[in-house]
Amino acid sequence: MTDPNERPNCPPTEADAVVLDAKGLRALAHPVRVQLVGLLRKYGPSTATRLAERLGVNSGTASYHLRQLGAAGFVEEDTERGNARERWWHSVYRTTWFNDPDLADREPEATLAYLQSVAAIYTLRTQQGLNELQTMPRAWRDSFDMSDWALRLTPEETVALHGELQDVVARYRRDTPEAAARAPEGAERVALITYLLPELDAPATTEVDGGPENAGPENADPENAGPENASGTERS
Template sequence: MTDNTPHPSDDPSLDEGSVVLDAKGLRAMAHPVRVQVVGLLRKHGPSTATRLAERLGVNSGTASYHLRQLGAAGFVEEDTERGNARERWWRSVHRSTWFNDPELADREPEAALAYQQSVASIYSLRTRQTLNELQTMPRVWRERFDLSDWALRLTPEETAALYQELGDVIGRYRRDTPENAATAPAGAERVGLITHILPELNTPAPEERAP
């Protein structure tokens, strides 16, 4: 999860299970495989390099390398209750990742761009995976699938207000902690909601039509 809110401590989505990227973390996460590894561990729980490699379509040596780098940066850790001398199990340390520092992006432009491009490509991959699975889902869930976009004309302040309002609505439905998961009603399933705010500067305003 990325976010450009100037004051992350004010965001209700941030809790002790969230991590805000600093320079070291940004550089560590500036690789698409590492972003995917962390995402898989958060979604599916602890795993091994071999299992992750199968999901990612890479060899186990590549997966092991990225797990070690993520471990050194504090994003994953060994699950000692599952591991043994032959096979190491890994788990995610956090539930979500936030990137909130425009000044850090200015200081580390290449790492910031690489990280954000990795996140964007994974969002696209998740969409394609859902599309591939859509026809096998119950009809009630197929009817809830949606791909929409809107062209808005906003000031930076209005954009920030819109982002906050969307966050408030989403926050009412979040049950991604063990404590909140128990409150989900019967029939609740995991649903991915991906938001993009894409400034498209220098796009001319639509011309008014003559009466």
């Protein structure tokens, strides 16, 4: 789910990004593994025990999935931190790309499982943020937003929109554990999650749309506030 790219469906140019192949897609087709990679990217190197505590699973489960991720090349042992009693792991990449329609056709079950895992984690992040909203400082509560816009686009226009959104995001500071110390005072991690979801069964209408439907902290509408994004090009 973060970095600039010239076109939405072009491979990334960053050295710390990975494009999923069939092996990688199958390896990540499990919500625990997607969450483990995300935690290592967010907080830096950790152990199976500490990761298990964050996820609410036992350490054996976390260890098993870390080994599977290691076999697929997503994580590696941090030998400088580890010892005979404790194994530390770190993420090999900062971002994951899934942008191969042919691969999705060849691996439909793994594709669905992976995207469902990503969608479930997006929902969990949103729920956690909502649970903490009332205890946040006022400045951060005022920055909160959940919105959706109903657009009628062609596939080409949708791809163009995706590219424009990426250009906007690219103008802002990436979050990494290493960059946190260099960020300006008051900067915190902000999750921006977008969806581009075709709704092919939506009926045509001639009525004038009243504009975007916005659900902020004071006017949240659960029926109109759509979840965030998983599009043809997925990054996490």
